[in-house]
Amino acid sequence: MLFSDRSRYAENPIEEEDRVAFELQKKGEKIIKLSRGDPPSYFPTPKYILDAYIEALKEHRTTYSKSEGADILREAVAKRYRRLYKLDADPDSVLVTAGVSEALLFIDSAMMNEGDRAILFRPYYSLYLPILKTHGGRPIYEEYDGSKDWNINVERLSKSLKRLKADGKLNRVKYMMITNPNNPTGTVLDRNVLKEVVDLANEYRLLLISDEIYDEIVYNKAKFTSVCQLAKGMPYMVLNGASKVFDSTGFRIGFAITPENDKTSLAIREKLYDYALMRLSVNTPAQYAAAEAINNTVEHKRAINTMVSAIEKRANHATKLLNENPLFSTVRPNGAFYILPKIDLKETKFKDDREFVDSLLKEEDVQVTRGSGFGAPSHFRIVALAPQEILDLAINRINKFCRRHSR
């Protein structure tokens, strides 16, 4: 046996069609790729951020940084949380990671013994599961409620936690993870709902981890609330980074913030720091660029407003077109840039969303992602970052494809 048991869980559903797409491209087909949440592919990283990156290189910021992150970036992140959310954040509470994925890897490796649990809400961001499972953790699923715009049905959650506790199953739960704004649903959690989730986490002494990587990509007049505005006096974590809001996925800059100062929070900081030591440093000049990205609020405001209003138009337009397809029902997103139509599979010849997505790619050269990769079978995820004419073209092909294959 060459490989470990855990290694069979290593995967990323978002990428699994990439090789098929690549083969098609080699044959000369032009793929419309709506599978990757990669803003700079459509909105070039703002010049002021690139300038800061270039400046850092000219200043020879090419050595290792501190393992926990460069001071300048940790301070920028702390200040941002003060500015946006009135969080009294200490730079020491901020760990810089190579994207949120590295933060997840550290957290799961630090916390999961074989058979330990994490509460994930379905649909979840696709990477939570393989990173959890390659560290021996197993999910307990709660549900975002598709009938309530994918918000959390607090009553149901409350009952479920009560039952888990009664069954003795909460002992081994290491954390409860939420994603707000959500990938893949685009949902922004209601403040009241979030408050109740925080209260439940408190009541059941669950470490709440909130992945808020899309926190400024909110539209349709929705209002985002960070968990740090509501969670006080209990250990919790916020995950964030420069990739989406600061339009720089390729920098690989993430943050894991543990704001409180109780014993557990400090122990988590210390433990994640030990993990950070084992990979020495995150890319150094990118950290300086990310610090300027955050600190230059004037330039940032301009950039984020431009991007978000474009995303709002594209996401709304695409949702409208998708809802015209009788096979789909689609909740309109108010944040991030993902749309998750539900496919009425029994009206098609496809047995599941995987087959739907795979045939769509092969027949129409349109690449989307299967919902089952996010714990949402019978759905597919479409990334609404592309310009309207591309989305139009893609959705027209999807509709044509559906007509051809509907019963």
Place this chain on the structure above:
Amino acid sequence: MLFSDRSRYAENPIEEEDRVAFELQKKGEKIIKLSRGDPPSYFPTPKYILDAYIEALKEHRTTYSKSEGADILREAVAKRYRRLYKLDADPDSVLVTAGVSEALLFIDSAMMNEGDRAILFRPYYSLYLPILKTHGGRPIYEEYDGSKDWNINVERLSKSLKRLKADGKLNRVKYMMITNPNNPTGTVLDRNVLKEVVDLANEYRLLLISDEIYDEIVYNKAKFTSVCQLAKGMPYMVLNGASKVFDSTGFRIGFAITPENDKTSLAIREKLYDYALMRLSVNTPAQYAAAEAINNTVEHKRAINTMVSAIEKRANHATKLLNENPLFSTVRPNGAFYILPKIDLKETKFKDDREFVDSLLKEEDVQVTRGSGFGAPSHFRIVALAPQEILDLAINRINKFCRRHSR
């Protein structure tokens, strides 16, 4: 229990004195830090590499790259191996990682079940052990031979493998790891020795992994041989990266190369690719910079020659000074930039190398690393990158410190 069992192994001995140093600095003390193998701290990253990095940013290479690495870099690495070692390398055999540390993390996660083994040679690079142990692996130690300039005593290795096999202990050995040139000893393995190690790996069907991150930092007329020049027809791996030879630690660019095309090698490539998918991408513009760093052989030759001849002088000078200290015996390094003196502890008041190193930092503001962090108790590691006057100053302080504390 908040944390996993494995997490107690998360550490990096190289960094453990950093907090003490930081506290001293806050009190106004000026620390001579000879603990981090960070070339750009002393040899600014060459301008042609920075220019390529800046160019990549200006060309908006800020999206995710392919998870396995940007084509341009994988091709550059393959070409480099053809150029330097006549390896018929396929770009598909190259996985780009965020430093060698990420490659190790992928390898150990992919291969180690609880209780599986890796053969490590002592002294080993300090991070091999915590990364191995946080994935449930355990070391079987072989020894570099201090009496043979830290080369491998092949006869002893052969006997040892034979015994391990007889005892049924080889079944669970997933790989045998060597470091050439070595950190922390600076040893360049003899070609004949390496050949015999390769033959033994073949004979015992051990996956041989050779960490060759210092492959062009070789001096004193030593001659480096890559494992890829000798290993043919068996699965093996080479780890390398841009950090040291291309003087850009802060880029976090490493390579894991699996050159052969047998079933096992292809399975390893595939498995490590699955791991790479889970963190989406390595920093993208840095990959373009690393590609140019490798491809521009004219500029590289100039830069590496300048750096290596400076390191040669510094390492030789420092070794000479250290050997004048009656408490030390020191093998002269011929590669990398580390020196590993053995301390005659019984002639001092210190009970171990940890106490020696800690007292040295507190009393003399000189930061070195304890040998026990590399599996070499009673030794300490000194990084010979600093200019001669700094090394002089530091070693004078070390000598004074030894005189003060010798019996």
